[in-house]
Amino acid sequence: MASFGCCGLLFWLVAFGLAAADIKLDCGPDYMTLVWSDSRSQADPSLFRLGSCFPTSFTLREAFFSVELDDCGFRRLVSGNELNYTNDLVYTSSPDSYVAPFILPVVCSYQRPKNWYPMIYDPVFSTYGVEDLVFNMELMNADFSGPAESPIFPLGSMIPIMASVAQVNHQPLLILLEECVATTKPDLQTDGDIYTIITNKGCLVDSKASRSKFEPRLMESEIRLSLQAFKFGLEQEVYIHCTMVAWDPNGLDNTKKACHFVKEHGWELLDNPAFSGLCDCCESTCKTRKARSPGAGKGLVKKAVIGPLTITDQAA
Known part of the structure; x- marks a missing residue:
């Protein structure tokens, strides 16, 4: 995909009730990296998915993703002067786990490029x-x-x-x-x-x-x-x-x-x-x-x- 130059690069992530976890999100021009880590959690990092993508790597207490915004099923939405790429960080859990499944919305928000226009039709x-x-x-x-x-x-x-x-x-x-x-x-x-x-x-x-x-x-x-x-x-x-x-x-x-x-x-x-x-x-x-x-x-x-x-x- 084309890289979008932007004056300000914004991102946010809402973690429903998981404030104890350390979640780091870095939005690049056409990629993003996300790190989930928690030394106290019993969550299995291998069970995380970012959209359709498996972790790039993981340890006993950390899941790491480094993906392009064209991959993993990212959804693109233009709102005013913002161009947003959204996805979900999903924890599927296992049947014998004490950790309940959860979903964390992930958003990378960019300034809309001046020469960017919507597709010629609305996505169906x-x-x-x-x-x-x-x-x-x-x-x-x-x-x-x-x-x-x-x-x-x-x-x-x-x-x-x-x-x-x-x-x-x-x-x-x-x-x-x-x-x-x-x-x-x-x-x-x-x-x-x-x-x-x-x-x-x-x-x-x-x-x-x-x-x-x-x-x-x-x-x-x-x-x-x-x-x-x-x-x-x-x-x-x-x-x-x-x-x-x-x-x-x-x-x-x-x-x-x-x-x-x-x-x-x-x-x-x-x-x-x-x-x-x-x-x-x-x-x-x-x-x-x-x-x-x-x-x-x-x-x-x-x-x-x-x-x-x-x-x-x-x-x-």
Whole structure:
């Protein structure tokens, strides 16, 4: 990325209740370094993530990150004369740990360059808040490191989509895509034409006839979908409507899952292929079971839509 010269370089980091930790953040022109250290904490530094990035290095009491602002899924936001790059320092914890998971917002703030202008279109994304959960679904670039640079995709190319949930006060939650369809209208209408992508409580049915697939997870709170551009709505504005679910990572069953079809193998469970039997119902009906704790809390399901995007007749 281009380096941004700036008169004043600002940064801040909010550490919810973790004032005892020593956190150092240094924002460079196109990179940042972050050091978390605490001699008294029982936190495991290897379990920290900065967005999608693992620590550059760590010791028993310190996690160190040195990353470029084009990496790790940094989000860019222009506000007035400021250009902000934001991300989350996430501690995932382990099942037997006494240290609760937590999220620390990280921001590098720069003076907006005089010759910098927004992209020629608004990035296609939507953010939805539910109590203290924030769901997000957005079109991404090819390696999922940032928002898509264009909403136009040639037929047969891959459309990267990422859904995530931020969970400050909740136990760790797994994000799932329960249902997804494509339409040519921003509102999902029962009498309109639709193209089914995901159905049957998490079955990526589009993967049976295409190269569509779920990508390996980097963290439980986000899910990445590589969707092969389809003929439906060709050369028209297309909207993708999804139902997102935040769920107990240990509570997967045949109604709370992420399954895709692998050629020459069959249906495979994204989060643990050894339990791909949960996907067997993708060929029939995955029956809804009675809601149960902890995944059955109010507000853990959210509908979202991204678009418009355009699939062109120029084959990839």
